[in-house]
């Protein structure tokens with residue numbers, strides 16, 4: 001923990017937040033077993049009102065934030081989304097809607113475009129409708145996603161698709177990319193599942209084996225070559241799971257460095273997973289956003305490097321990866337200030353190696369994953 005003099009020194013080096021992720025709601029019609037929402041989301045009831053969101057958008061913009069993502073849950077559940085987009089546009093934000101496309105139709109796309117929305121990203125679960133239905137917990141969601149991907153493109157937006165990869169869909173990557181190509185996607189993020197929230201709960205059933213991962217990377221390379229040969233502009237971004245790296249990512253570019261998330265009830269977080277940490281985060285209902293960002297104990301706790309333990313504290317690489325992810329360190333070791341076990345220098349790296357070995361064994365079926373829904377979440381509200 002930082003003392004007051006440390007905090008003052010860190011504050012002197014804290015820039016403005018550039019990114020704001022507005023998690024408008026935890027409500028969502030889907031039940032993805034890899035959802036990064038908190039396990040106890042069902043206990044969060046009082047969402048910020050329209051007026052509260054409008055006020056905090058103005059505060060964030062005044063502080064210097066320029067990129068704004070509307071996320072959730074499913075942000076389209078909020079009927080004031082168009083109003084929030086319009087105000088964000090007026091304030092000068094670049095706006096991105098991150099959606100499952102449930103609740104989207106042509107009229108809503110037109111309304112969002114008229115409000116000034118810059119960008120829409122739709123998630124796909126799979127190419128196979130049965131796998132998609134099993135993962136999303138909805139037999140109809142897949143068809144809507146495909147229809148809305150086409151509608152978004154027809155409305156003049158670039159079609160940006162996000163596919164969360166895991167052991168139950170990664171072997172179908174060839175067909176997934178072919179589907180994205182057929183849909184006319186402009187960019188596809190092939191994001192291996194990050195293991196937080198519900199994904200961590202389902203980790204054994206989601207983490208692919210190394211063999212699966214290497215085959216998927218090779219498939220992506222082949223597709224990049226094929227697309228280049230036919231002059232087709234479709235960016236393919238392949239995001240490797242942390243568990244198969246030997247160094248951690250510089251999570252969020254550093255704690256409280258450029259990124260902040262506001263949760264549906266107004267809690268302000270340094271990243272969308274941070275709510276799982278054993279600490280309290282301040283709310284915009286109680287304090288101005290500026291004060292939270294610059295002066296709160298929560299935002300200063302892991303800024304800089306004074307909080308680090310060995311081996312990070314004396315490591316030459318500490319300014320490159322900031323010791324990795326605090327959420328991952330906590331989930332795996334119980335100590336949020338530990339070196340991220342993804343790092344091969346961590347004394348806890350054997351936990352990652354054990355998870356990799358477990359993944360080699362082939363664990364469970366897609367039907368055995370625990371769905372992210374209110375019923376399951378209530379179990380964690382009680383615990």
Ligand code: SF4
Pocket residue numbers: 028029030031032034035036037072073074100372
């Ligand atoms: S990951 Fe799935 S369940 Fe979670 S918010 Fe997104 S669409 Fe909903």
Ligand code: SF4
Pocket residue numbers: 247248311312313315316317318319321322323324339340343344345346
């Ligand atoms: S020991 Fe810490 S700072 Fe060094 S590479 Fe590993 S995580 Fe990064």
